[in-house]
Amino acid sequence: MNQLKNHPFHLVDQSPWPLLGSFSVFSLLMGTIKWFHLFNMNLMTISLITTLLIMYQWWRDITRESTFQGLHTMKVNKGLRWGMMLFITSEIFFFLGFFWAFFHASLSPSIELGLQWPPSGIMTFNPLEIPLLNTLILLTSGLTVTWAHHSLMENNYIQALQGLSLTVILGGYFTLLQGFEYWEAPFSIADSIFGSTFFMTTGLHGMHVLVGSTFLMVCLSRLFLNHFSANHHFGFEAAAWYWHFVDVVWLFLYISIYWWGS
Numbered sequence: 001m002n003q004l005k006n007h008p009f010h011l012v013d014q015s016p017w018p019l020l021g022s023f024s025v026f027s028l029l030m031g032t033i034k035w036f037h038l039f040n041m042n043l044m045t046i047s048l049i050t051t052l053l054i055m056y057q058w059w060r061d062i063t064r065e066s067t068f069q070g071l072h073t074m075k076v077n078k079g080l081r082w083g084m085m086l087f088i089t090s091e092i093f094f095f096l097g098f099f100w101a102f103f104h105a106s107l108s109p110s111i112e113l114g115l116q117w118p119p120s121g122i123m124t125f126n127p128l129e130i131p132l133l134n135t136l137i138l139l140t141s142g143l144t145v146t147w148a149h150h151s152l153m154e155n156n157y158i159q160a161l162q163g164l165s166l167t168v169i170l171g172g173y174f175t176l177l178q179g180f181e182y183w184e185a186p187f188s189i190a191d192s193i194f195g196s197t198f199f200m201t202t203g204l205h206g207m208h209v210l211v212g213s214t215f216l217m218v219c220l221s222r223l224f225l226n227h228f229s230a231n232h233h234f235g236f237e238a239a240a241w242y243w244h245f246v247d248v249v250w251l252f253l254y255i256s257i258y259w260w261g262s
Helices: 017-038 042-068 074-107 130-153 157-183 192-224 234-260
Strands: none
Touching: 017 042, 042 192, 042 234, 074 192, 074 234, 130 157, 130 234, 157 192, 157 234, 192 234
């Protein structure tokens, strides 16, 4: 790399991870289709392992560039912030499509649904049981991740670790409860448009909780290794933004699908 550059941008070195990651994710897609149709998980399992290994090594390289080589200048940091904001905006529109499908079906139920919502024969969840508990869990996790962020900005290492650890635990608890809820569900994804929109929207959100929990766990390990400082912690800040987005989406989901929709 040329050390005599006269610009604040980071021109990345050649890396094998984008190309290998593309092939691995494509193989994961094919393996998932094979699992759906042939009930064979071999290709999906191998592809999942290779994808996780590639992700780990790609993140490791970015961590080295930002933390140890100092290549993430203020200009680069600004670009990363814009990238994260645009990514979250695209995710908002992604969820908007599923909410649109739900309200399209629920506000004017067709004759096939018995002209009522929820459709005839569907037994819905009680919104005051597990869904309400999950709402409290996610709201609390939003508080703990904010506590961790402010502690980090104040150089309070112990409280930052405590707040981030609690957030990861609460994210895992949410996932366990949602898995239990799916296991006990009195309807399936094949039960009319209600089942389809319910499992697609809540399942997509659940996947985002898993991704966000992974994001926060990576940040927790980096915090433990002293990679973050009061002025250099955008990786953690991006994870916090993502987690707040997950919180807000759940509030809309709880109010519309669990409470109003039932």
